Amino acid sequence: MKDLNELLNDVIENEKMIYGVLSNQRKKDNNNFIKVNLKPVLIKGEKKIQFTYEYNSKVMHKNLGKSDSIEELDELLKNYFKQGMFFAIDADYQVLISKKGKVNILKKKPTKEQISLSHNRKKEYIINEGTPCDFLIRLGIMNESGKVYNKKYDKFKQINRFLEIVSDIVPHIKGKETFNIIDFGCGKSYLTFALYYYFVKILKLNVNIIGLDLKSDVIEFCNNVAKDLNYNKLRFIHGDIKDFDDIEKVNMIVTLHACDTATDAALAKAVNWNTDIILSVPCCQHELFKKINSSTMKPMLKHGIIKEKLSSLITDSLRANLLEILGYSTQLLEFIDVEHTPKNILIRSIKSGKIDKSCIDEYKSFKEAWGIKDIYLEKALEDKLKDMDI
Ligand SMILES: C[S@@+](CC[C@H](N)C(=O)[O-])C[C@H]1O[C@@H](n2cnc3c(N)ncnc32)[C@H](O)[C@@H]1O
Known part of the structure; x- marks a missing residue:
């Protein structure tokens, strides 16, 4: 399938990603993040991607809009990780990047079903958005x-x-x-x-x-x-x-x-x-x-x-x-x-x-x-x- 840029554009821009994880550090470095988890979140009514950077003894979060997310993912995959998994609505995509930077994308049947905006999981409010009040x-x-x-x-x-x-x-x-x-x-x-x-x-x-x-x-x-x-x-x-x-x-x-x-x-x-x-x-x-x-x-x-x-x-x-x-x-x-x-x-x-x-x-x-x-x-x-x- 497609190249990395095309894939990132497809899953992020079209809001297809349910969950993602970047792993397998390119250079072993215990002071740097060892894994990055990704999930869509709703913050003040705006859709963002939450990046969770897992270090050995701490976790950091960043919430980015679509184009910033694509840029960040491109940077992370090219410089920090050898593997990225993107669980999207239509397929699971495994991205493998070789030492020389060759990108291989494998497409498999989807294993996850629904987009969960769990950071701000849609709470049942007494007055709900979408119902004119x-x-x-x-x-x-x-x-x-x-x-x-x-x-x-x-x-x-x-x-x-x-x-x-x-x-x-x-x-x-x-x-x-x-x-x-x-x-x-x-x-x-x-x-x-x-x-x-x-x-x-x-x-x-x-x-x-x-x-x-x-x-x-x-x-x-x-x-x-x-x-x-x-x-x-x-x-x-x-x-x-x-x-x-x-x-x-x-x-x-x-x-x-x-x-x-x-x-x-x-x-x-x-x-x-x-x-x-x-x-x-x-x-x-x-x-x-x-x-x-x-x-x-x-x-x-x-x-x-x-x-x-x-x-x-x-x-x-x-x-x-x-x-x-x-x-x-x-x-x-x-x-x-x-x-x-x-x-x-x-x-x-x-x-x-x-x-x-x-x-x-x-x-x-x-x-x-x-x-x-x-x-x-x-x-x-x-x-x-x-x-x-x-
Ligand atoms: C910060 S506003 C809060 C308004 C509203 N209750 C809210 O939470 O959005 C405080 C209000 O208290 C009113 N206020 C302050 N002292 C008051 C008093 N002694 N008698 C009546 N209103 C007073 C002010 O005029 C102001 O409109």
Whole structure:
């Protein structure tokens, strides 16, 4: 058959390759890679070839587009390996290259069946690509035929990850006559619309959602979108979290990346209203940066970059601890891979009503260890905490 270039063009350009492996080093060299595995992957909606370079004690990956892959394979086969196996849809190809560079290509019956894009194996999302979804089209995440724009793929994944976390709490909502949700600091409200779509359009639940934000232009935009989409039980209000009292019963509070202590204002509202469910992804955190102190931890506290991360983690630990003290069963989950945002901790709290006294001692000694006297959230919850010796 064909020459090497023709073969590489055929299997790579025409997306025929299921799996490949380059082996049999041309010059034995234990410091260099001894084998390279190849597989097609889908990264942010783009098809690539993943090269896995196997060394003696490590493995390295590279994801390349089609023409770069062909170039890399040509280079690897001509300079590093005597053999390449390409398992394609129509055939298995064995490439043998002699010392003098003579290429021999053997074609055999195919032994592998399907292309598996397993690096980003097509996950079953709650909202799937390919199915047009009204709010995602309106907000510019996908086109009319349901294709997610490449630049919006991270947002698309974030929305689905959020809905996946929300799906776990559905049993707490089902059966309720009505369910009132507030999204504090909703911003442009991708996730608020997603929540509405999931609860009302997919699950057909009787849910009312309010999005609240400080920015009046954003609120106007979101109200227009909700109107265009006929999302009748979704409305947006302009205001500050700490002043918002315009509702009788709130079943669930959402706060996603609300800046600094705006997250705490939202958590305090939720607890003071006896809200059943809290979903909160905190944002930047400045309060404890100035307040933490510990001679033992000095090596961590003297570097601003570490101190900043540390103060965020301490803040979220204290938040979770306070919620537990106040009868919320609380989990901290990874919201989305760190590659997308460093602000990726989601606090999920469900009211259980069981007050765990052991958490009070934990809370007090933890604060003491970090030299912390008071925090915003504690102050905002002082009525609830007054009999708890905190
Ligand atoms: C980083 S954006 C996040 C938007 C959205 N929740 C998301 O995750 O895509 C934070 C939003 O919180 C709003 N915000 C901050 N402090 C607030 C407060 N005290 N009251 C209401 N909104 C607030 C900001 O105006 C901004 O739109």
